[in-house]
Amino acid sequence: MTPSATRPRLKTRFKPTRLKLSSDQSTRPLARLSLHDQLVAKVREMIIDGELAAGAPLPERMLCETFGVSRTPLREAFKILAAEGLIALRPHRTPVVTPIDAGEIAEIFDVMVALDAAAGRAAAARATADEIARLDAMHDELVALHGAAERAAYFRLNQQIHLEITRLAGNSVLLNIWSTLHASVFRARAVANYDARRWDESLREHEAFMALLRARDAQGFALALSAHTRKTGDSVLQMLNQANSA
Template sequence: MDSVKTAKPAAGPIRRETLHHGVVAELRTMILSGELRPGSRVPEIQLCGHLGVSRTPLREALRILAAEGLVELRPHRGAVVTPIDPNEIAAVFEVMEALEALAGELACRRGTEEEFAELDRLHARLHAQFDAGDRLAYFMTNRQIHAWIVAMARNPSLEATYSGFASKILRARSLANYDADRWRDSLMEHDGFMAALRRRDAATAGRLLADHCCHTTAAVLNALNGSEDSLQNSARGRLPP
């Protein structure tokens, strides 16, 4: 839910967050990074030892993650990291497409000059990283760009929903390998919607962002099906567009 990490007051020991809140952040990171693999069980006591907290805050954290869909709780049978289901990923992408389009339109109408300038900087960085062949850096900048567009839409509900979906997709993408063709096409699509955004063409920007999302969907699902048997392995492959 909190898409942006709030900087701590720096001075330190003024623990204003509660323990379970920190545990949520920790577990979420562990899940998204693949440290906790999809489908794996999550024994409470083991995690307690690992994180240095008691069962109570840990359990509260698991309930929150379950509400976000990152873990599943089966009564009396413990928690498991939600397995990656290609069908669910497809469904998420379907909604994502509509959200991207909406974000693009709203960003055109509400973004400030400074925000558009920052978007340009990010886009330039994307090109540089493509030219350098740095897939991981490209991947991260790519995420930043889309998150930035969503932020420009100035709609907290959209931002929260988008963020939740993005984490689900992130787990799937980290399992998939993409080919160079898709990478190049992705960059071209970025050029396309960036042009529309620059001239504040809301309708076109929205449509192109949706198209881009749609193509990404196809690539991800294709890669997923290609490596279907390794779905539950955290094979940290090359990250893609």
């Protein structure tokens, strides 16, 4: 038996049944209100949840037929997903879900640890009481989503909280760099939440650094936030390496 005969085949074939929006219809057009946003959210969710594996093709015709949309809004959605690093647009070829480069992810997390330390220190010093209250409300919702095991919604809100903290630092250059790097590790960060133990641990870290923010402990908040990012990066890389080994 040749090596190629024993090698497991990647499940990259596109399956339009996964994209049905309702079990009672083979196809169902997306609501015309916020059509673009719905397309982006739906395909993003499928990639993050692993329904569309790395390397999976995204044929425009099948997607358009399944969603009941034209190619124009679909291609606009593809541009957003490509900017997030979730898909690769290839001239005159079918777009594909991008692979995750573990080496690149490790280097990006090294930088993001430093950025989060700087952002956390500035945010704790600059944030108003109302801004901290808003973050507290987001955190309370995060806890509720964890309790309900709403993994996808938890992940989205988790990213919004990190973005808001960075925004509160009041440094547009830092925010732009952070946002660019975050887009590159967006899908990889979701991988860490597939581990239930890490998910629980991550929430406890959120609760710890939020307590430091409420106390206006800028140094403590910065250290806790950057340590959280480091642990998330380590967890992501561990799971990626396990997947590669398998």
